[in-house]
Amino acid sequence: MKKILFIPVALLASACAEISIPTSFPIPQGAGSKPLTNAEVVQGLKEALTVGAKNSTALASQVDGFYKNPKIFIPFPPEAEKVRKTLVDAGFSKQVDEFTLTLNRAAEEATKKALPIFADAIAKMSFADAMGILKGSDNAATEYFRKNTSDQLFLAFKPVVNEAIQKVKLTSYWEPLATTYNRLTLLTGGKAVNPSLDEYVTQKAIDGLFVLIEQEEIKIRKDPAARVTDILKRVFGNN
Numbered sequence: 753m754k755k756i757l758f759i760p761v762a763l764l765a766s767a768c769a770e771i772s773i774p775t776s777f778p779i780p781q782g783a784g785s786k787p788l789t790n791a792e793v794v795q796g797l798k799e800a801l802t803v804g805a806k807n808s809t810a811l812a813s814q815v816d817g818f819y820k821n822p823k824i825f826i827p828f829p830p831e832a833e834k835v836r837k838t839l840v841d842a843g844f845s846k847q848v849d850e851f852t853l854t855l856n857r858a859a860e861e862a863t864k865k866a867l868p869i870f871a872d873a874i875a876k877m878s879f880a881d882a883m884g885i886l887k888g889s890d891n892a893a894t895e896y897f898r899k900n901t902s903d904q905l906f907l908a909f910k911p912v913v914n915e916a917i918q919k920v921k922l923t924s925y926w927e928p929l930a931t932t933y934n935r936l937t938l939l940t941g942g943k944a945v946n947p948s949l950d951e952y953v954t955q956k957a958i959d960g961l962f963v964l965i966e967q968e969e970i971k972i973r974k975d976p977a978a979r980v981t982d983i984l985k986r987v988f989g990n991n
Contacts, residue, residue, distance in 0.1 A: 788986060788987065790879050792986065792987065793879065793882050793886065793987060794877065794878075794879050794882045795983055796882075796886075796983045796984055796987030796988070797877065797881075797882040797885050797886060797893070797987065798875075798877060798882075799981055799983055799984055800969065800972050800984060800987075800988070801870070801877070801893055801897070802874055803968065803972065803978075803980060803981075803984070804893070804965045804968035804969050804972065805866075805867060805871070805874070806867065807964070807968050808961055808964035808965045808967075808968055809863050809864075809866045809867045809870070809961065811964055812824065812859070812860065812863040812866075812957075812960055812961055812964055813860055813861075813863040813864040813866075814860070815860065816856075816860075817860045817863070818856040818857075818859045818860050818957075818960055819853060819856035819857070819860070821960075823960075823963055823964075824956075824959070824960030824963050825856065826852075826855050826856050826859055826953065826956045826960070827852065828848070828851070828852055828855075829949070829952050832930075832933075834933075835929065835933040838933055838936055838937070839929055839932065839933060842932075842936065844932065847925065847928070847929060848929065850925055851925040851926060851929055854921070854925050855949070855953065857916075858913060858916045858917045858919075858949075858953050858957075859913075859916075859953055859956060859957040859960060861916035861919055862909060862912045862913045862915075862916040862954075862957050863957055863960075863961060865912050866909070866912075866957075866961060869901075869904070869905055869908050869909070870897070870901075873900065873901045873904075877896075881896060884896070886987065890969065890970050890973055890974075891966045891969060891970065892969075893965075893969045894962055894965050894966040894969055897962065897965065898962055902958065905958050906954060906955065906958060909957060909958060910950055910951070910954045913950055913953050913954040913957060914950050916953075917949060917950065923949070926949055972984065972988060973988060976989075
């Protein structure tokens with residue numbers, strides 16, 4: 753007589769749950785012996801980006817966050833360098849210095865509203881994106897941000913920057929400088945400058961944040977002390 757093997761349904765379901773679904777990506781093992789799941793990898797990378805974004809926006813948006821950080825300081829617009837030199841030579845050094853200060857103040861003010869924009873980009877990250885970042889270069893997450901969100905960030909930042917420019921009265925510094933320069937260059941046949949600063953400050957604010965995010969990303973990858981949550985320790989522990 754043949755014996756009939758009976759396996760309880762609950763036990764069979766439990767066994768099936770332990771079977772790993774094949775994937776084309778090697779899943780990192782983390783700091784412990786238990787393999788990381790796909791969900792944990794994505795969670796870890798999202799946490800890394802969130803930590804980086806929070807730290808970066810906090811640094812950038814504080815007073816002197818741009819102005820006293822040589823890595824992200826916003827200088828006089830390069831295309832208007834002749835404006836600066838002409839005005840300094842004409843005795844307007846103080847006004848030029850005040851303008852440069854308020855230029856950076858506008859960026860600091862704008863980045864106070866940056867975090868939700870980064871958070872939305874983080875929320876949309878897929879497992880494939882996460883694995884590409886995990887196994888990529890030391891700034892892979894920053895480059896993912898730059899490649900996939902730069903246009904959206906620019907569109908979202910511009911009205912914020914415009915508001916910040918109005919708040920710190922940046923236009924009140926720039927327009928007189930630009931007007932004075934244009935008046936001086938008309939006498940010598942020089943080219944006039946556009947007094948609009950929105951696009952320049954917007955792009956510089958975004959670039960500055962990317963610089964800080966890259967710094968935070970490298971910390972998390974290289975420095976165990978920067979892995980402030982258990983999932984970050986597991987995901988990056990053996991990476």
